[in-house]
Amino acid sequence: MSGLGRVVRSGVRRRRVQTVVVGLVTAAAVTATVLGAGLLVASQAPFDDAFAAQRGAHLTVRADSGAVTEAQLVASAATPGVVAAAGPYRVLVVAFTERGGMRTPPLTVVARADPGGPVDRIELAGGRWPAGPDEIVLSGGAVRVPPGSRLATPGGAEFTVVGTARSVSDTAGAWVLPSAVGVLDGPDTADGYQMLYRFTDARTATEVATGRDAVVATLPSGAVTGARSWLDVRQQAVEDAAVFVPFLVAFALLGIVMALLVVGTVVAGTVGAATRRIGILKALGCTPAGVVRAFVAQTLLPAAVGAVAGTVTGNLIALPVLAETEEIYGSANTTIAWWVTVLATGGVLAVVTLTAWTAALRAGRLRTVDAIAVGRASGPARGRWASRLAARLPVARPVGLGLARPFARPARTIAILLAVATGAAAVTFATGLAASLLRIQTALTQDVADVTVTGDPDAGPVAAPTADPAAVLAAIDAQPGTRARYGLTQAPGTVAGIADPVSVTTITGDAAWDGFEMVSGRWFAAPGEAVVGGPLLTATGARIGDTVTVRIEGTPLRLRIVGEVFESVMAVFTGTATPTGRNPSEYRVALAPDTDAGAYAQALTGALAGRGLTARPSGGETDPLLLVVEGLTATLTLLLLAVAALGVLNMLVLDLRDRVHDLGVHKALGMTPAQTIAMVVASVAAVGLVGGLLGVPAGVAMHRLVLPTMAANGGLHLPETLLDVYGPLILTALALGGPVTALLGALLPAGWAARTRTATALRSE
Amino acid sequence: MTDPVIDVRGVTRRYGEGPPALHDVSLTVRPGECVAVLGPSGSGKSTLLNLLAALDRPDAGTVTVAGTRLEKLGEAASARFRRAHVGLVFQFFNLLDDLTVLENVLLPAQLAGAPARASRAHAASLLDSLGIARHAQAYPGRLSGGERQRVAVARALINRPALLLADEPTGALDTASGEDVRRLLDELHRSGQTIVLVTHDLRLAEASASRTIRLRDGRVEVRR
Numbered sequence: 001m002s003g004l005g006r007v008v009r010s011g012v013r014r015r016r017v018q019t020v021v022v023g024l025v026t027a028a029a030v031t032a033t034v035l036g037a038g039l040l041v042a043s044q045a046p047f048d049d050a051f052a053a054q055r056g057a058h059l060t061v062r063a064d065s066g067a068v069t070e071a072q073l074v075a076s077a078a079t080p081g082v083v084a085a086a087g088p089y090r091v092l093v094v095a096f097t098e099r100g101g102m103r104t105p106p107l108t109v110v111a112r113a114d115p116g117g118p119v120d121r122i123e124l125a126g127g128r129w130p131a132g133p134d135e136i137v138l139s140g141g142a143v144r145v146p147p148g149s150r151l152a153t154p155g156g157a158e159f160t161v162v163g164t165a166r167s168v169s170d171t172a173g174a175w176v177l178p179s180a181v182g183v184l185d186g187p188d189t190a191d192g193y194q195m196l197y198r199f200t201d202a203r204t205a206t207e208v209a210t211g212r213d214a215v216v217a218t219l220p221s222g223a224v225t226g227a228r229s230w231l232d233v234r235q236q237a238v239e240d241a242a243v244f245v246p247f248l249v250a251f252a253l254l255g256i257v258m259a260l261l262v263v264g265t266v267v268a269g270t271v272g273a274a275t276r277r278i279g280i281l282k283a284l285g286c287t288p289a290g291v292v293r294a295f296v297a298q299t300l301l302p303a304a305v306g307a308v309a310g311t312v313t314g315n316l317i318a319l320p321v322l323a324e325t326e327e328i329y330g331s332a333n334t335t336i337a338w339w340v341t342v343l344a345t346g347g348v349l350a351v352v353t354l355t356a357w358t359a360a361l362r363a364g365r366l367r368t369v370d371a372i373a374v375g376r377a378s379g380p381a382r383g384r385w386a387s388r389l390a391a392r393l394p395v396a397r398p399v400g401l402g403l404a405r406p407f408a409r410p411a412r413t414i415a416i417l418l419a420v421a422t423g424a425a426a427v428t429f430a431t432g433l434a435a436s437l438l439r440i441q442t443a444l445t446q447d448v449a450d451v452t453v454t455g456d457p458d459a460g461p462v463a464a465p466t467a468d469p470a471a472v473l474a475a476i477d478a479q480p481g482t483r484a485r486y487g488l489t490q491a492p493g494t495v496a497g498i499a500d501p502v503s504v505t506t507i508t509g510d511a512a513w514d515g516f517e518m519v520s521g522r523w524f525a526a527p528g529e530a531v532v533g534g535p536l537l538t539a540t541g542a543r544i545g546d547t548v549t550v551r552i553e554g555t556p557l558r559l560r561i562v563g564e565v566f567e568s569v570m571a572v573f574t575g576t577a578t579p580t581g582r583n584p585s586e587y588r589v590a591l592a593p594d595t596d597a598g599a600y601a602q603a604l605t606g607a608l609a610g611r612g613l614t615a616r617p618s619g620g621e622t623d624p625l626l627l628v629v630e631g632l633t634a635t636l637t638l639l640l641l642a643v644a645a646l647g648v649l650n651m652l653v654l655d656l657r658d659r660v661h662d663l664g665v666h667k668a669l670g671m672t673p674a675q676t677i678a679m680v681v682a683s684v685a686a687v688g689l690v691g692g693l694l695g696v697p698a699g700v701a702m703h704r705l706v707l708p709t710m711a712a713n714g715g716l717h718l719p720e721t722l723l724d725v726y727g728p729l730i731l732t733a734l735a736l737g738g739p740v741t742a743l744l745g746a747l748l749p750a751g752w753a754a755r756t757r758t759a760t761a762l763r764s765e
Numbered sequence: 766m767t768d769p770v771i772d773v774r775g776v777t778r779r780y781g782e783g784p785p786a787l788h789d790v791s792l793t794v795r796p797g798e799c800v801a802v803l804g805p806s807g808s809g810k811s812t813l814l815n816l817l818a819a820l821d822r823p824d825a826g827t828v829t830v831a832g833t834r835l836e837k838l839g840e841a842a843s844a845r846f847r848r849a850h851v852g853l854v855f856q857f858f859n860l861l862d863d864l865t866v867l868e869n870v871l872l873p874a875q876l877a878g879a880p881a882r883a884s885r886a887h888a889a890s891l892l893d894s895l896g897i898a899r900h901a902q903a904y905p906g907r908l909s910g911g912e913r914q915r916v917a918v919a920r921a922l923i924n925r926p927a928l929l930l931a932d933e934p935t936g937a938l939d940t941a942s943g944e945d946v947r948r949l950l951d952e953l954h955r956s957g958q959t960i961v962l963v964t965h966d967l968r969l970a971e972a973s974a975s976r977t978i979r980l981r982d983g984r985v986e987v988r989r
Contacts, residue, residue: 384904665861668847
């Protein structure tokens with residue numbers, strides 16, 4: 001082994017703390033970078049991945065069954081440019097009724113013998129494909145009805161839900177066997193054919209339009225009633241993903257920047273602390289270039305080991321998170337792209353190399369005599385004013401000595417400050433994000449009820465309970481433990497100029513407590529008033545104070561908009577009876593504190609006996625997207641905290657190494673181990689507190705910036721109540737997180753300082 | 766007869782596999798004595814001083830200073846012992862560069878939790894009697910070697926120690942400053958301070974010490 005090789009090896013072994021810290025920080029940096037960058041890429045591409053895996057349809061054509069024959073549609077598959085086709089499938093649009101009387105929105109039901117085929121392979125998410133004419137599989141995104149539930153057609157036929165599935169091309173809301181078409185068909189069902197095509201070229205709207213025109217030309221005039229491009233479906237999917245892309249961007253960037261910042265300061269500090277060693281090597285005849293190479297290698301060795309560990313950890317952590325995104329998008333991609341891993345790892349190692357090289361070059365260029373003198377000569381007279389001031393403070397002398405220390409090495413103090421402030425900002429942001437997302441979920445589901453009362457599931461499908469709402473509400477009011485309650489019934493409606501259906505919810509009683517968040521205006525109070533979701537206002541161009549006409553089963557209902565409620569879909573909430581005149585199909589109850597929901601529900605069911613209603617404790621369902629975001633938040637937060645603490649640890653170790661001789665003098669003069677720990681801890685406590693005080697407002701500002709952006713990308717307006725998540729107690733706790741992080745990083749060096757033998761320290765140069 | 770300030774019995778200290786740094790050394794120092802420990806490099810002088818200051822512990826034998834058995838003290842107890850009973854003067858002064866002269870002198874008293882007002886008065890008195898009162902607010906870097914060693918002596922005496930240990934106190938000084946420190950230690954001795962000097966400086970030993978001990982290869986070679 002060459003002389004420089006031995007120097008590198010001994011440096012790695014002798015400077016164990018630095019070696020370990022460089023390795024750990026690099027590992028954390030690579031983990032954060034791989035995770036952040038990987039999820040960033042994964043969030044952009046899940047649709048494309050799923051589309052390719054499921055051989056999605058470039059064009060979905062609906063044809064009038066009265067204007068075209070199945071044979072003509074089969075023949076259209078031979079159109080030039082078509083590489084694969086599937087169908088024709090019979091398609092019907094049906095609004096089902098669930099047990100309990102809730103009606104589903106009108107569902108596009110496609111009759112397919114099996115989920116496979118050359119185009120649009122349906123992915124079963126749960127359950128199985130229908131085996132008989134009375135079974136149905138629902139699309140996961142259409143309605144949430146668990147397998148085993150029964151749905152009734154308007155004609156009275158019943159279907160059992162046997163599974164949930166997903167079509168990446170969004171070709172159906174439900175699937176049945178072709179033999180079920182006769183059962184489904186009724187006077188209220190629209191009927192037609194569906195044909196699916198894949199084209200040779202379909203990357204642009206023009207190419208898809210060319211393919212569509214070619215197909216349409218082979219069919220009788222007027223046969224095609226609708227044709228949907230895969231690019232439109234893609235746009236919709238990307239819009240959904242866009243809700244969490246800004247979050248990923250912000251957090252991934254924060255993680256990457258912080259990790260690189262700490263890697264940079266750790267490496268620069270480590271090399272800087274070795275200046276005297278570099279001077280000695282030069283005095284022994286090593287060239288500056290050789291010395292620089294040796295120190296870069298000395299830093300890269302642990303960094304490379306850390307990078308490998310970080311790569312593995314980042315990919316392992318990404319597995320469950322990506323599995324959740326797969327659940328959301330139906331994507332088959334559950335691993336981070338290899339090139340993302342290579343790029344992230346290479347990027348971090350490049351920063352390590354650059355920082356080490358720059359710091360070593362500076363030290364290498366020092367005059368040999370000056371480099372050797374580093375650490376022995378008196379340092380520059382920095383921070384003496386602070387020392388004098390601290391001596392006058394009414395604190396124990398070791399604490400005063402510690403408090404003055406940060407001013408003696410301002411560069412290191414700034415590095416510690418940055419590490420702690422960034423960590424505090426990350427935790428503040430993550431805490432606020434998690435709290436806001438939870439509130440957003442509650443506001444979107446509008447269900448904080450403790451008990452739900454619905455039609456008896458064993459009584460068979462009914463349009464709506466026949467019980468008198470006033471009597472039901474009176475029975476609920478009479479039940480001990482009732483705090484608030486209301487009844488609701490939902491019906492699909494239409495608004496002129498909007499193609500998609502509008503959900504109209506009629507509320508009996510006061511529902512404002514049930515998680516509804518007002519963006520602007522007020523809750524409805526009088527007949528003819530309504531509150532609506534933002535998407536409806538956007539789609540219609542209406543404003544608060546305007547009147548809209550909603551048609552329900554063909555009958556118009558005029559409603560004056562008095563407020564905007566936080567909603568992600570086109571929804572109307574009103575106390576006005578709908579033209580259908582149905583009774584509430586569901587009642588929601590909030591309980592007084594300490595009321596047992598199970599016992600209450602049982603008692604209420606007994607009280608409602610004979611009315612066809614059953615009370616059940618409400619089960620909260622967590623949105624999988626929220627799980628992804630919260631899991632990611634927690635992981636990255638822990639990583640950043642660890643990196644921040646490691647940054648503090650490294651700086652302190654360097655500082656203590658520099659002044660180990662002074663430490664020996666203190667101990668020789670009678671400083672006890674406890675006083676030594678107090679001095680070291682005090683030297684970072686104030687910096688940690690300042691870091692916390694700087695980081696917390698930065699985290700709050702990020703939260704205020706990122707959350708509304710996230711919401712706006714998803715087409716939502718966030719009310720102030722969903723952003724106002726930082727109370728005085730939380731802010732205080734977060735600010736104290738700064739000194740706690742600093743103390744965590746200081747514990748190890750403080751213990752080391754306390755244990756250092758006085759005689760050994762006095763001999764140190 | 767008063768109890769000895771130092772009572773070392775059969776002390777052996779070994780570092781690693783080589784011969785012991787100290788081998789079966791015994792030593793007694795009475796109050797008011799000034800003992801000079803002489804010997805070539807590697808003879809065990811500094812090891813003996815470290816043991817007397819509770820900076821190190823012997824492998825065998827007992828070390829009793831000011832009535833305290835030192836060989837079994839932990840780190841914290843050693844620190845408390847030092848600040849109560851021992852003042853240390855080093856060859857290279859070991860003053861803290863970022864503290865003023867006064868702050869350096871006050872530090873052991875502050876670590877011991879002594880009353881601030883009384884400590885300041887005592888520090889001022891020491892600086893005055895050592896002729897360096899005008900440098901009280903200066904930083905050590907601006908002082909000459911002799912002045913720095915006077916500051917070190919003032920710091921060593923701030924807690925009124927029973928024993929002053931001086932490790933080559935003139936070793937880093939020029940002739941004039943060395944003479945200055947010799948006179949200072951002589952005055953301290955005359956005032957009744959118990960002192961143990963570790964030195965190569967025969968003139969210092971002759972001028973200040975009432976007794977000399979010569980060490981060679983870790984053993985006591987000559988006592989006078």
